[in-house]
Amino acid sequence: MTSGGDPASAERRASLYDRASRLARFGAWECDLATERLTWTAGVHAIFDYPTDLPLERRATLGFYLDESRRDMERMRAEAIRSGQGFVIDARIRTYRGEDRWMRLSVEAEIEGGRVVRIFGGKQDITADRAALERFKAMAERDALTGLPNRAVFDARYKAVVDDTLHHGFVSALLLIDLDRFKPINDRFGHLAGDACLCETAMRLRRVLGGVPGGASLIARIGGDEFAVLLPAPLGRARIGRILDRAAAELRRPFVWNGIRLDMACSIGVTLVSPLAGRRATALFAEADSALYAAKAAGPNSIAFFGEEATPLRDRLRAG
Missing domain, CATH: 3.30.70.270 (Reverse transcriptase/Diguanylate cyclase domain)
Incomplete structure (x- = not known):
């Protein structure tokens, strides 16, 4: 059995996670609040169709959110930073290649010294789920x-x-x-x-x-x-x-x-x-x-x- 500390094993696990997250249309992310530095896994890049070799700046990524979703997300983000309480929100985005999608954003807060220093969580493409929900709703109505x-x-x-x-x-x-x-x-x-x-x-x-x-x-x-x-x-x-x-x-x-x-x-x-x-x-x-x-x-x-x-x-x- 390979040791959990083996660098090759860790690399294989990371690769396996990236492949699985792409299939599930899911990825993890974090944002350091002191520097506004973003980190995305490959799954999040796939959701936004955002090339991994391009700079990742929060100000630019906000442009992917459609207006109402961006306002709601920013309001809830500010409250999470203030209170330390996480949240989940379904947001409409337009990807780097111009495709409209629905994304479920989950946010948690990391607290040090009584204040929030980092937020992190997951992003999942729920476009197919939303389309199915709309079809069922239309059938019911x-x-x-x-x-x-x-x-x-x-x-x-x-x-x-x-x-x-x-x-x-x-x-x-x-x-x-x-x-x-x-x-x-x-x-x-x-x-x-x-x-x-x-x-x-x-x-x-x-x-x-x-x-x-x-x-x-x-x-x-x-x-x-x-x-x-x-x-x-x-x-x-x-x-x-x-x-x-x-x-x-x-x-x-x-x-x-x-x-x-x-x-x-x-x-x-x-x-x-x-x-x-x-x-x-x-x-x-x-x-x-x-x-x-x-x-x-x-x-x-x-x-x-x-x-x-x-x-x-x-x-x-x-x-x-």
Whole structure:
């Protein structure tokens, strides 16, 4: 057995560590606070794509951190030097060769004579982990069929947007949209035809309501054939009405699926979101749901504002 003090053995162990750390996308580092002298292992050089033969200066390496990550890291570093307490932070960096990555930085402090004289720790490339996390998050937040936000996401964002509207004087609208002929299409042509209707509806909602000034605050599929939209502020009653007429006209257009003409129709229930009324998110949703019920009772392609009589699209177009 080779002695642990054998220089050749120590060199082999160092080489083994460097190779393993490169594979794991991990490296160790330290910074002498008196001189600001940095020391990186090969693994850290690999994370930053930074050539080992170039000078290693802390001021230059700070430029690899994107702005927000650099500010957060510098703030936490200063606190670690003051308190002697380490930390871990996930930071966004742009490497020497210009590639954007996520890195997990761990920091510990070495104290001598009651003060921090050196900080050290590890750096690990977590880009793949972050990408996987974003994919899982997107899967959890999106309706798998249409790609729109799902009910859980809508509920959370809707309450935040409504609260902001009520506190800052905006005026917008909450829309609930239901497909009138969805069940007959499903029953006659099968679920694939119904799925095609849902995807077509999502695409048309994005096209029509995503183009209003400021863009749609939120478009979501919240049930089987039910969609919800929170329009941005500020939009007055008359303008909202015109936008909805265009949306209803777009949603009712038939389309061809597998050689079959599918006739679309929808009902839309609307309530205005206004700080003057002082209503909260749950009450507003109940109002929109009540308006949707009134629109469905008035017949296909009808729109109802809460507290007003529902009107079919043909009557509104004739009046216009």
